Amino acid sequence: MISVLWSNHSYTVSSDNTYEAPAGASQSPMDILCESLGMCIAVSLVRLMGDAGLDSNLLTVEVVPHKAHGGAPRVENMNVSVIFPGSLSTEIKEKLLLQASRVCTIGNTLKRGSEITYEIKP
Secondary structure (H helix, E strand, O other): OEEEEEEOOEEEEEEOOOOOOOOOOOOOHHHHHHHHHHHHHHHHHHHHHHHOOOOOOOEEEEEEEEEOOOOOOOEEEEEEEEEOOOOOOHHHHHHHHHHHHHHOHHHHHHHHOOOOOOOOOO
16 A cells, blocks of 8 residues: 655655565556555645645545455556545535546556557667
């Protein structure tokens, strides 16, 4: 699981280290993928909450990937959980999360897919 915390005007990312980083790397590819989604949702929510005059300090976004059990190695689905600060109503939380899911470039790319091309350069 990757956790993205917005606190005192900065983001902090932490990992539960489920996926071990390869030798010479500080993070695993899976953590980087989850961090991208979590950060995109967090950034979107912080902006939306700021625009609405809501306090976003201590907003936390958690991302848990679930690998497919068959076929090509891939992430079958990802669960995104949000812990909102303060005492916002469920209705406001749901509205904010829906809006964030619609403007998050990373989430939209993962949901709809993206064509990938490979090439060898000289």
